[in-house]
Amino acid sequence: AQKITQTQPGMFVQEKEAVTLDCTYDTSDPSYGLFWYKQPSSGEMIFLIYQGSYDQQNATEGRYSLNFQKARKSANLVISASQLGDSAMYFCAMMREHNTDKLIFGTGTRLQVFP
Amino acid sequence: KAGVTQTPRYLIKTRGQQVTLSCSPISGHRSVSWYQQTPGQGLQFLFEYFSETQRNKGNFPGRFSGRQFSNSRSEMNVSTLELGDSALYLCASSPLEGADTQYFGPGTRLTVL
Numbered sequence: 001a002q003k004i005t006q007t008q009p010g011m012f013v014q015e016k017e018a019v020t021l022d023c024t025y026d027t028s029d030p031s032y033g034l035f036w037y038k039q040p041s042s043g044e045m046i047f048l049i050y051q052g053s054y055d056q057q058n059a060t061e062g063r064y065s066l067n068f069q070k071a072r073k074s075a076n077l078v079i080s081a082s083q084l085g086d087s088a089m090y091f092c093a094m095m096r097e098h099n100t101d102k103l104i105f106g107t108g109t110r111l112q113v114f115p
Numbered sequence: 116k117a118g119v120t121q122t123p124r125y126l127i128k129t130r131g132q133q134v135t136l137s138c139s140p141i142s143g144h145r146s147v148s149w150y151q152q153t154p155g156q157g158l159q160f161l162f163e164y165f166s167e168t169q170r171n172k173g174n175f176p177g178r179f180s181g182r183q184f185s186n187s188r189s190e191m192n193v194s195t196l197e198l199g200d201s202a203l204y205l206c207a208s209s210p211l212e213g214a215d216t217q218y219f220g221p222g223t224r225l226t227v228l
Contacts, residue, residue, distance in 0.1 A: 042221065043224065044219060044221040044222060045205060047216060050216060091158065095217075102173070103148070105158035108157070
């Protein structure tokens with residue numbers, strides 16, 4: 001069965017510093033997609049970044065990058081130059097890339113950025 | 116382009132009642148998925164619709180149902196509400212199934228008293 005594990009319930013980082021949020025996954029499917037979402041206190045899930053299982057390069061989107069290590073089944077999110085507005089819950093999710101939009105989510109990591 | 120919209124944003128119901136939640140996907144998106152988020156169970160997949168057909172269903176009782184219209188708008192219905200149905204219900208849309216982007220709406224927060 002597919003599973004996403006986020007072992008860090010909470011993380012603290014100082015403004016302007018970089019932070020890594022951990023995510024490991026378990027699947028026997030050869031083709032899958034990995035996502036990171038941010039959920040502020042308002043509740044809306046904000047799409048951050050996507051990595052396909054066959055992508056050779058690590059995905060990057062502005063200050064977000066995904067450290068994809070396929071052999072270790074990890075997909076860590078790196079946020080560079082943290083900002084106060086980055087304080088939120090962060091969810092890692094996985095989807096099989098065939099005929100389904102079903103996302104399986106991890107339990108999330110609460111990131112708090114302090115001045 | 117307007118994002119995913121969900122109505123209503125907040126809802127209070129009592130046990131035994133039924134509720135209908137609405138989701139309008141991003142223009143041009145044909146796939147709509149629904150998720151339930153609770154503090155205890157986290158984010159759980161409810162169902163997915165593509166071209167008016169339910170393509171996938173999560174492990175929820177039959178009280179939870181949904182449908183999708185020809186304009187891709189989707190509704191989900193929960194009948195005979197229970198206290199445990201109190202949750203944030205999130206809708207997501209994507210252009211195609213298995214796309215590399217799924218965009219979520221702001222959610223409907225349902226409270227069952």
